[in-house]
Amino acid sequence: MIRISGPQARLALERLIGRVPPPRQAALARVRDPSTGEVIDEALALWFPGPHSETGEDMAELQLHGGPAVIAAAFAALAAIPGFRPAEPGEFTRRAFGNGKLDLTEAEGLADLIAAETPAQLRAAFRQLKGQIGDRAEMWRSQIIEALALVEARIDFSDEADVPENLIAPAILTAQHLHDEMAAVLADNGRAERLRDGLVVAIAGPPNAGKSTLLNRLANREVAIVSPHPGTTRDVIEVHLNLGGYPVTLLDTAGIHEGHGPVEQEGIRRAKARAEAADLVLWVTDGSAIGRTVDDIAETLILSNAWRIYNKLDLVGDKLWISNELGSADSFILSALTGVGLDRLVAALSAYVADYFAATESSVITRARHRHALGETAAALDRAVRLGPSGREELIAEELRAAANTLGRLTGRIDVEDVLDVIFREFCIGK
Numbered sequence: 001m002i003r004i005s006g007p008q009a010r011l012a013l014e015r016l017i018g019r020v021p022p023p024r025q026a027a028l029a030r031v032r033d034p035s036t037g038e039v040i041d042e043a044l045a046l047w048f049p050g051p052h053s054e055t056g057e058d059m060a061e062l063q064l065h066g067g068p069a070v071i072a073a074a075f076a077a078l079a080a081i082p083g084f085r086p087a088e089p090g091e092f093t094r095r096a097f098g099n100g101k102l103d104l105t106e107a108e109g110l111a112d113l114i115a116a117e118t119p120a121q122l123r124a125a126f127r128q129l130k131g132q133i134g135d136r137a138e139m140w141r142s143q144i145i146e147a148l149a150l151v152e153a154r155i156d157f158s159d160e161a162d163v164p165e166n167l168i169a170p171a172i173l174t175a176q177h178l179h180d181e182m183a184a185v186l187a188d189n190g191r192a193e194r195l196r197d198g199l200v201v202a203i204a205g206p207p208n209a210g211k212s213t214l215l216n217r218l219a220n221r222e223v224a225i226v227s228p229h230p231g232t233t234r235d236v237i238e239v240h241l242n243l244g245g246y247p248v249t250l251l252d253t254a255g256i257h258e259g260h261g262p263v264e265q266e267g268i269r270r271a272k273a274r275a276e277a278a279d280l281v282l283w284v285t286d287g288s289a290i291g292r293t294v295d296d297i298a299e300t301l302i303l304s305n306a307w308r309i310y311n312k313l314d315l316v317g318d319k320l321w322i323s324n325e326l327g328s329a330d331s332f333i334l335s336a337l338t339g340v341g342l343d344r345l346v347a348a349l350s351a352y353v354a355d356y357f358a359a360t361e362s363s364v365i366t367r368a369r370h371r372h373a374l375g376e377t378a379a380a381l382d383r384a385v386r387l388g389p390s391g392r393e394e395l396i397a398e399e400l401r402a403a404a405n406t407l408g409r410l411t412g413r414i415d416v417e418d419v420l421d422v423i424f425r426e427f428c429i430g431k
């Protein structure tokens with residue numbers, strides 16, 4: 001499909017198919033090269049006159065049969081019309097933003113929608129695309145501006161009889177109320193942001209325990225090199241999984257022990273750092289070697305959230321020394337090599353991830369940028385509240401203006417003064 005946007009979109013249709021179909025109705029048409037009259041393809045043509053189009057400009061679409069020769073000929077025919085050029089990446093969305101068709105958060109939502117790999121990511125992106133955060137921010141911003149208008153009125157018309165004495169108290173009340181609402185939105189532990197990148201699960205443990213084998217099993221493909229030599233994995237290996245519809249980033253790390261040589265030690269340093277930063281650690285040991293080796297390093301690592309995986313169950317045979325471990329919810333006995341016992345681990349992981357993300361369906365912040373803007377807004381509101389109903393009006397106005405501006409950065413709409421004018425005019429005062 002070739003999409004055309006801009007004031008000359010109509011011209012493209014006239015030149016290539018010789019007419020302009022009725023708005024928003026598909027028409028079957030021969031596409032011809034205007035310079036030779038030669039037929040390029042038979043296509044569906046659509047005409048979306050602005051401003052009721054996706055970009056807000058006049059738009060046209062040609063749905064061709066595709067194929068390199070057809071596309072090249074259609075592009076060449078378009079390029080021959082003066083003023084036409086290929087679009088830049090994201091340019092349609094950028095123009096839509098420029099024409100007020102969507103705000104910044106909605107444009108981000110669209111990008112996330114295109115990049116979504118799991119159903120939960122798709123739902124979050126769609127909510128954002130449909131303005132879940134943007135609409136809310138706009139509503140908050142207009143309330144801040146109303147409060148600001150009250151304070152401004154007090155400042156500008158303080159000597160006039162028809163301005164009510166106390167305009168500051170209701171403005172402070174609004175600021176307090178909005179601050180509390182934003183604080184509640186911010187207190188979501190960053191879970192929706194995680195939804196974009198995935199929950200991080202790190203596989204760690206001593207060398208040769210079968211960490212890479214387990215990663216390959218869980219990823220269902222040979223991502224990491226497996227070998228009987230301890231110290232095989234050096235760098236951190238990342239795979240992205242879809243567990244029950246939720247995104248998980250699974251890390252394979254170097255075996256942790258007293259390493260030899262600078263490369264291995266660097267690998268171990270990275271392994272520890274990533275394990276400590278992960279949401280969940282799967283600490284893998286060779287279950288068949290228990291009693292023979294002491295994995296003392298496990299105990300010295302500060303792993304706040306670790307499950308124990310006793311691997312190589314197939315080597316244990318009928319020595320059921322292991323059975324007393326089975327009762328514990330965060331211990332797993334399995335064979336990464338044969339897959340025995342893996343189901344229970346996968347089920348537990350899926351449940352853990354689903355539980356982690358359960359709350360995200362209601363959280364609205366999907367990016368650090370949003371968190372930052374909202375945090376700054378809430379802080380400015382808080383400063384206004386602290387100044388109190390009897391505080392200096394100019395200072396209160398300044399904080400409210402700062403709050404409106406940071407919130408405006410969130411959606412990309414920073415026209416405080418315009419809105420202020422409108423509200424001010426209708427609010428006051430018969431002038």
Ligand SMILES: Nc1nc2c(ncn2[C@@H]2O[C@H](COP(=O)(O)OP(=O)(O)OP(=O)(O)O)[C@@H](O)[C@H]2O)c(=O)[nH]1
Pocket residue numbers: 206207208209210211212213214225226227228229230231232233234253254255256311312313314315334335336337338
């Ligand atoms: N019998 C048996 N062998 C296993 C199992 N899991 C892994 N192995 C073997 O153990 C050896 C080490 O496996 P890896 O997956 O490379 O171990 P690792 O923990 O990634 O090792 P490093 O990267 O060196 O730290 C390989 O020979 C694997 O085939 C298992 O469940 N049973």
Ligand SMILES: [Mg+2]
Pocket residue numbers: 211212213224225226232233252253254255
């Ligand atoms: Mg390995």
